[in-house]
Amino acid sequence: MSGPRAFFPKPPLSTWGPGVGLGLGGLLGAWGLFHPxxxxxxxxxxxxxxxxxxxxLVFVLLRGLLxxxxxPPYGTRLEGVFTLHQGTILWQGHRLWVQHYPGLEDGRYRLRGYLAPPQGKRNPxxxxxxxxLLSRGIRGVFHVEQAEALAPLPDPRAPWRERLTAGLSPQVGEVVEGLVLGDKRGLEDAYPLFQKAGLAHLLAVSGQNVGYLxxxxxxxxxxxxxxxxxxxxxxxxxxxxxPSPSLLRASLMAGLSLLxxxxxxxxxxxxxxxxLALFLQLLLRPExxxxxxxxxxxxxxxxLALVLPALALPSGARGWLLGGLAASLAAQLPLIPLLLHHFAF
Structure with missing residues (x-):
């Protein structure tokens, strides 16, 4: 068989076996924790x-309940030396979101402030x-009133990132970091151009990066x-x-196939x-x-899994072209209700 159909064969019935059952059970269990x-x-x-x-269902439900x-104890005033990483600190077993204007870089700080619950949605x-924050395992916000920087936080990944961009100009290096690692911190000027060209998705690490690797x-x-x-x-x-959610999902799926x-x-x-990937991610963190x-x-x-195998695509260049268009549409269609729900206003 040639053409795109060779890459998207109709899955045998065995693919609807234990993995699908575990995933759907875990999904219902995690959902039930928030909507019984x-x-x-x-x-x-x-x-x-x-x-x-x-x-x-039982494993994920028990994981969330136990x-x-x-x-955290809201209203508590905190003062001390904390390590800030990706906007959060750890305090007595609680992961807290640090709220300070302007935002603080990763590092060691002497902080003073108070704990408060996160704010819900105020307007439609x-x-x-x-x-x-709950989706990230956080239920408390540390409102910082005073912050004193003590030391930067060393990044053990820095030498690897430097090797990735060695010999490249700063502008090209920032684009490479965005494409390979999803790091958009240096792309303040270039990112709008990616958005205008409809290529912003290339800067989000996901299954594409894992697939190439x-x-x-x-x-x-x-x-x-x-x-x-x-x-x-x-x-x-x-x-x-x-470990972004999409990258973790893609890595789990690829890892199962490689194993x-x-x-x-x-x-x-x-x-x-x-x-299986859905079950494992929800078992790790139902929230x-x-x-x-x-x-x-x-x-x-x-x-992609539901639509592409059902298509009868021709072979050759025409099939590849239609396959690429079909893949884009297949991936976007299930997202429309969710996107409308969150961003229609």
Whole structure:
């Protein structure tokens, strides 16, 4: 078989097996933690998905009930030396969002202020700080009244980033960091140009980056050991680029397929890998379900998995062109209701 159809074959029925059941069960369990009435759907789905669905539901539900995100003592005044990383600090087992104007860079600070709950959505279509922070495992905001910088925070990833851009001009190096690592800090001027050209998605690390990494290593003449090499390098790339929801989803899906290839079991089907990745992410942090990036990432891949195998695309250049257009539309269609819900106002 030639053309795009060879890359998107219709999945066998086995791909709708345990992975899908675990994923849907975990999804319902995580959703039920925030909206308990959703659990009424469990008896309707259980006869179709059976044991995997029940296990996914119970494990994620128990994870959320037994180990919830703790609520800090609001109103408490804090003063001391803290390590600030990506806008947050740790205090007595609580991860707190640091609110200060202007924003503080990563580093060691002497801070003084008070704890308060995050703010919910004030207006339709407005920013919901409470949900956004909860999706990151944060339930408290540290309002800083006084901040004294003590020392910068060393970044162990800096030498690797410097090697990536060695020999490049500053402007080109910033673009390369954006394309490879999703780091847009130096692209204040260039990022609007990417948006205008419709290429801003290239600066968001996701399955595309993981796919390039895994495919490149899988071409090495090392037999099945090349799959193990690619599998071992995925955590390194996650550490270097940062574990965003889409990158973690893509790494889990790729890792499952690479492990299957290394063990001689074959690559995991798209639905199977998607369901297992969903279950594992929700088992790790059920509140991640509330994150918009998490939702968009899974819905886009689900659209690709559902639409592309059903298309009868011609072979040759015309098929590749139509396949690219179909892939873009398939990924966007499931996102429309969600985007309208969040940004229609």
């Amino acid at each position: 009435w959703v659990l009424l759907l469990a008896p309707l789905l259980l006869p179709f998905l059976r044991l995997p669905f029940a296990l996914g 180990f919830p995100v703790p609520e 279509g407005g920013f919901d700080q409470r949900t956004w 895994a495919a490149t290593l899988a071409l090495l003449p090392l037999g099945r050991w090349r799959y193990l090499l690619a599998l071992l390098l995925l955590p390194a790339y996650l550490w270097l680029a940062g 299957g290839l290394f063990l001689g079991l074959g690559a995991a089907g798209v639905f199977q890998a998607l369901g 991640a379900l509330l994150g918009l990036g998490f939702q968009l990432s899974y819905l886009a891949v689900l659209g």
